[in-house]
Amino acid sequence: AQSVTQLGSHVSVSEGALVLLRCNYSSSVPPYLFWYVQYPNQGLQLLLKYTTGATLVKGINGFEAEFKKSETSFHLTKPSAHMSDAAEYFCAVSGGYQKVTFGTGTKLQVIP
Amino acid sequence: GAGVSQSPSNKVTEKGKDVELRCDPISGHTALYWYRQSLGQGLEFLIYFQGNSAPDKSGLPSDRFSAERTGGSVSTLTIQRTQQEDSAVYLCASSTRQGSNTEAFFGQGTRLTVV
Numbered sequence: 001a002q003s004v005t006q007l008g009s010h011v012s013v014s015e016g017a018l019v020l021l022r023c024n025y026s027s028s029v030p031p032y033l034f035w036y037v038q039y040p041n042q043g044l045q046l047l048l049k050y051t052t053g054a055t056l057v058k059g060i061n062g063f064e065a066e067f068k069k070s071e072t073s074f075h076l077t078k079p080s081a082h083m084s085d086a087a088e089y090f091c092a093v094s095g096g097y098q099k100v101t102f103g104t105g106t107k108l109q110v111i112p
Numbered sequence: 113g114a115g116v117s118q119s120p121s122n123k124v125t126e127k128g129k130d131v132e133l134r135c136d137p138i139s140g141h142t143a144l145y146w147y148r149q150s151l152g153q154g155l156e157f158l159i160y161f162q163g164n165s166a167p168d169k170s171g172l173p174s175d176r177f178s179a180e181r182t183g184g185s186v187s188t189l190t191i192q193r194t195q196q197e198d199s200a201v202y203l204c205a206s207s208t209r210q211g212s213n214t215e216a217f218f219g220q221g222t223r224l225t226v227v
Binding site: 034043044045049088092094098101103 | 143145147154155157160162168203205207210212213215216218219220221
């Protein structure tokens with residue numbers, strides 16, 4: 001079985017500050033890891049994904065995430081928050097023959 | 113089509129009525145998911161179809177909810193005797209196969225309002 005834990009259902013940062021959204025996973029097989037973003041009144045879209053190879057993954061809009069196997073983590077970061085980054089972010093895991101499993105989401109608020 | 117298509121985009125129904133929500137996945141995608149997002153809540157898994165395997169119905173909240181997938185393509189989520197707590201956005205997603213390293217692609221959702 002697989003699971004995802006996102007620490008913090010709500011995160012607030014000041015505009016220009018570092019964004020750090022935490023994701024820890026559990027998987028009995030090598031995981032594939034994803035971050036999705038959902039803007040208000042829209043569906044989810046992929047930000048970035050880790051499959052194999054380089055553990056530091058870069059995505060759209062300046063976001064990146066690092067796969068740390070020893071810590072079973074895949075935290076999402078962005079050096080400088082923009083107002084347009086305000087959204088809900090979901091971490092997800094898949095692998096083996098199991099369906100994709102999503103975390104409960106983290107709402108990011110950016111304070112001007 | 114190019115993406116996952118859901119219809120209708122909005123649905124208002126009276127309490128006690130049945131509703132059907134439709135999802136057209138990306139052509140060739142064998143995996144299909146339904147999720148629910150209630151106001152202010154995260155994603156709630158409902159049901160998962162993978163090819164010809166028996167669907168994973170473990171997330172369906174009650175026996176009023178059911179879903180089918182015909183011909184391995186289009187899926188319909190049916191809610192019988194709707195209740196006000198069923199009001200939510202229902203999202204459909206598809207991907208190439210389970211456990212794949214390719215992502216799930218989401219539709220824009222159906223916003224269901226039960227009055």
